Amino acid sequence: MKQLVLIRPDDWHLHLRDGAALRAVLPHTAQRFARAIVMPNLKAPVTTVAQALDYRSRILAALPPGARFEPLMTLYLTERTTPAEIAAAKKSGFVHAVKYYPAGATTNSESGVTDLGRCRTVFAAMEQHDLPLLLHGEVTDPSADVFDREQVFIERHLASLVRDFSKLRIVLEHVTTRQAVEFVTQAPANVAATITAHHLLHNRGAMFQGGMRPHYYCLPVLKREEHRLALVKAATGGNPKFFLGTDSAPHARRAKESACGCAGMYTAHAALELYAEVFEAAGALKQFEAFASHFGADFYRLPRNHDKVTLVKETWTVPAEFEFGDDTLVPLRAGESVAWKLAAS
Numbered sequence: 390m391k392q393l394v395l396i397r398p399d400d401w402h403l404h405l406r407d408g409a410a411l412r413a414v415l416p417h418t419a420q421r422f423a424r425a426i427v428m429p430n431l432k433a434p435v436t437t438v439a440q441a442l443d444y445r446s447r448i449l450a451a452l453p454p455g456a457r458f459e460p461l462m463t464l465y466l467t468e469r470t471t472p473a474e475i476a477a478a479k480k481s482g483f484v485h486a487v488k489y490y491p492a493g494a495t496t497n498s499e500s501g502v503t504d505l506g507r508c509r510t511v512f513a514a515m516e517q518h519d520l521p522l523l524l525h526g527e528v529t530d531p532s533a534d535v536f537d538r539e540q541v542f543i544e545r546h547l548a549s550l551v552r553d554f555s556k557l558r559i560v561l562e563h564v565t566t567r568q569a570v571e572f573v574t575q576a577p578a579n580v581a582a583t584i585t586a587h588h589l590l591h592n593r594g595a596m597f598q599g600g601m602r603p604h605y606y607c608l609p610v611l612k613r614e615e616h617r618l619a620l621v622k623a624a625t626g627g628n629p630k631f632f633l634g635t636d637s638a639p640h641a642r643r644a645k646e647s648a649c650g651c652a653g654m655y656t657a658h659a660a661l662e663l664y665a666e667v668f669e670a671a672g673a674l675k676q677f678e679a680f681a682s683h684f685g686a687d688f689y690r691l692p693r694n695h696d697k698v699t700l701v702k703e704t705w706t707v708p709a710e711f712e713f714g715d716d717t718l719v720p721l722r723a724g725e726s727v728a729w730k731l732a733a734s
C-alpha cells in the first residue's frame with residue numbers, strides 16, 4: 390500500500406478555543422502535530438503573558454492522557470500593548486509571536502487594531518526582541534470589496550511595514566491570493582506565509598455548490614480558481630517562505646447554520662490528510678515533508694521534530710459531526726471521504 394512517512398509536522402496557525410470546545414478539538418491536532426501556534430482570539434482575548442500562561446495550562450490540562458503536544462502561545466495585539474509586555478513575552482520562552490487583527494475583520498477581533506500607526510513602538514520592540522508578528526492581512530474598509538481585502542491590505546499596509554521594520558519577522562497568515570504569493574515571494578527572507586488546506590482545495594465556488602454552504606465560509610473568504618492555483622504552486626514549490634498553517638477554526642453548528650453565520654472552517658480532524666491530497670494531486674508529494682515539517686520550524690527558529698508520522702493511501706469517511714460542548718461541530722468533508730489516512734502511532 391502506498392504510504393508516506395514524514396517528520397512529525399507542526400501547525401503554524403490554529404484555533405483551539407477554550408473550555409468544552411477546547412477539549413473537543415485538541416485531540417485531533419495532538420494526534421497529528423507536535424506543536425501548534427495557538428491563536429489568541431478567545432472571547433476575552435489573550436493580551437498578556439500572564440493570560441497566555443493560564444491559557445497554556447488549560448490546553449495542557451485538556452490533552453488526552455499520554456499525548457505529547459506543545460502549544461506555542463501568541464499574544465493578541467491591541468492599541469494598548471506595551472513594549473514592556475513584548476519584552477516579557479520574549480523572556481517567557483512560551484510566547485512565540487504576536488497576532489495582529491484589524492478591529493472587526495474576523496472572529497473575536499473587536500479588540501484588535503484600528504490604526505496600525507499606533508503600534509509602531511510595539512513593532513520596534515518586537516523587532517528588537519526578535520518576536521514575530523503574525524498578520525490577519527485584510528483591510529476592513531467597507532468600500533474595499535470583500536474578495537479584494539487581502540490584496541488591498543498588502544498595498545496599503547504590508548509593503549510599508551516590511552520596509553519600515555526591515556528586521557521584523559512577519560508571517561502573512563492564511564494567504565488566499567496570487568498577489569499575496571507574489572508579495573511574499575519577492576519580499577526579504579524575514580517575511581513568510583502560512584497556507585490552509587481549505588484554500589488549497591477549494592475556490593469560492595464551494596460556497597455556492599447547489600445552494601449556500603455556510604461550512605465553506607471562512608476569512609479571508611475563498612477566492613477564484615486563479616488564486617487557488619497560485620497557492621498550490623507556492624505550497625508545493627519548495628520555497629521555505631510558505632508553510633503549513635491550518636487555520637482550523639471550529640464554530641458550533643448553530644453559529645455556522647445561521648442568518649449571520651460565523652467565519653471559520655474546521656479541518657483539524659483530517660488536517661494532514663487533506664494537505665496530502667493537494668500535494669498528491671499536484672504531483673508534489675516529495676515536497677510535502679518540507680512544507681509540513683521543516684519550513685515553519687526553521688522560520689520560528691525552533692528545532693525540527695524527530696519522531697515520524699505515517700499516512701497511508703486509504704479512503705475513510707469523515708463523521709457527519711463531532712460533539713462540541715452543548716452543540717455539534719461540522720467538519721470539512723462531513724460524511725464524505727478523504728483519500729489519505731493517518732496510521733496509528
Ligand SMILES: NC(=O)N[C@@H](CC(=O)O)C(=O)O
Nearest residue numbers: 404495496607608638652653
Ligand atoms: N479564519 C476564520 O474564518 N476564522 C477564525 C479567525 C481568523 O483566523 O481570521 C476564527 O477564529 O474563527
Ligand SMILES: [Zn+2]
Nearest residue numbers: 495525608609
Ligand atoms: Zn485570520
Ligand SMILES: [Zn+2]
Nearest residue numbers: 404428636638
Ligand atoms: Zn485563524
